[in-house]
Amino acid sequence: MNRSNCLWCCGIMGVCLTILGTILLPLLGPGVSKILAKELELTEGTSGWESFIFTPIPVYFQIWVWNLTNPEHFLNGEKPHLEQRGPYTYRLIMFKENLVENDNYTVSYTSPTGYVYVDDMSVGPSSEVFTTVNVVAFTAAALARSFGNSTDDRVHQALHLLSDAKILMTVSVDGFMWGYEDPYLKYINDLTNVSLPTKFGVFIGSNMTSDSVWTVNTGGDDIAKLNIIDNVNGKSSLDYWRTDYANMINGSDGTFMHPELDAEKDNRVYIYVGIICRAAHLDYESKYKRDGILFYRYNVTEYLLAHPSINPDNADFCDIAGNCPPSGLINLTVCNYGAPLFGSLPHFLYGDKELTVNVSGMNPNEEEHRVYLDKDPLTGATMIIQVRAQLNFKVEKYDHLKETQYLKETYLPVVWLNESCDLDDEFVKYYKTSVLLPLNFALALFITILVIGCGLLFGTLITVYKDYRERKNPKKHKPTNMKEVHEKPQLERFTSQTPLENDFTDIVNDKPQTTL
Structure with missing residues (x-):
């Protein structure tokens, strides 16, 4: 192949590859969007369907209990001293x-969850005991008061005395969470001779149901x-709160949302949280990379839990009478059968100062106690979770309960929980090979095609241009080395002389020279 044909081939190939790369590269984004939309759709047979049914990342549920270390002094009106114990850890079996x-x-769908205790991630067995308030007793007292007549107070007083119940109790962690025999319920069951449940637990009946x-x-x-x-x-929508806004069920369950998140457009995500009986929002905080995967972090801000004087939207979550809890608390009474139960972040993080002043043992730390979700912006999936919540009972004086006569109004922490998941090596490997590798390969291939095409095209154009300049302005031959410079004039001199001149020159050159 001569030089001209080679240039033609390189030029044509360069044009074709440049056009191909220019077309393919802009199509990569829409192409990926189409593939993601198809694969993440919640339809049987898609990748999204499989992850939807079975959670691919290990999820753990941890419990810390608050042990009341000065029960007698507390009943006499002193500040409660609380000691944190935990974690007691369960592996969650989540499926639909x-x-x-x-x-x-x-x-x-329905979504039962199984709880499997993990000894090596716990401080001890779940049979360990702690002292706290009698949840059922304070719930009954609050209900009797809410009915507004003395008869109900007297009925509760009689039930409390006859059942030999106390307003404080010592119970195992396992019993408090999954069920312990309550004196009220046992007495009513024995009195009526009817088979009624006698156990109460914060999560009773929720294991695998x-x-x-x-x-x-x-x-x-x-x-x-x-x-x-x-x-x-x-x-x-819900029917717990006073306004349509507060009763909205909006957002997702927090596990995943639409793909291709944009930090500006998707700067706030909404999730519905059944345990707090309302929807909540998390705000975009930052982005970072871990194990080669990009994440967007969304977290619960202090503003979400602020008093209505700071966050007016929270006025809709006050009780029917318009009574609003201090900053840092969420009223859970309306959706928990009248129990004086209030939610917060652990250790009253972001809470009003009075919450931590009235009890000892609180050490709020944002890194350890806040709530955040880390999402993969490409797929919209939540891959790292730290969802924390603390349950607090409002304790105060009830006239018909003698044991409470010295109690001061206090939001007493009982237990705090953390549902969490993190990346493991197996999932990171799967995600990189199944999602990132094909995408990065396609991107590198398209860029390589474009670069090679541009290189061939521009290289051909430069070569053609140089050839054109040389043909238009030819240059005289220049000696290539010093030998040629000295030998060529000498050769020309000898070839131009006659034979006689050559002989004469030889004689002159052989004759010794003399100096005058």
């Missing part, structure tokens, strides 16, 4: 069952609505 794909691009039917959007008609809650138990 009874799945029904509906015609309106939604899917309904689910009493809620969730319906969420599949993203089939609009990927932006992926996993957004449509209704819970057939209801698209």
